[in-house]
Amino acid sequence: MTIEKEHQEYDFAYSLREEMGTCMSIDIWYEGDVWVFRPFGRIDAGHSTDLDAALSEGVEQGMSLIVIDLTDVTYIASSGLRVIIKTAKLVKSDGGSVRICGMNDPVMDVFRLSGLSKIFPNYPSSQEAIQALQRRI
DSSP states (O other): OOHHHHHHHHHHHHHHHHHHTOSOOEEEEEETTEEEEEEOEEESTTTHHHHHHHHHHHHHTTOOEEEEEOTTEEEEOHHHHHHHHHHHHHHHTTTOEEEEEOOOHHHHHHHHHHTGGGTSOEESSHHHHHHHHHHHO
């Protein structure tokens, strides 16, 4: 299967989910050079592809300083963790960085159990995560 065909199949599947209203809502905004992605709901196997698509598109457009605000995320599966790790690796190769903020206790437990809390510290708010990224510039 070619990449083009895979992309077309993904677009078709995404279009169907979008029509049915089952796509993950993600707010995206920027402050200076820092982009903030704020997903809503569960980042499970079905919705991690939505987050991956949004973040991948952002990285392709040159976004390299990214905050992922998990304030409104009620659950994150390993597929969601993979998306965050993938994004961090992509932006790191361009000198960028990813920060995480707003984790509630259940989401933080998943980060702790996976060992990712040592790699991605949890900032209390998007403003603090943005400031941490801006200080590193």
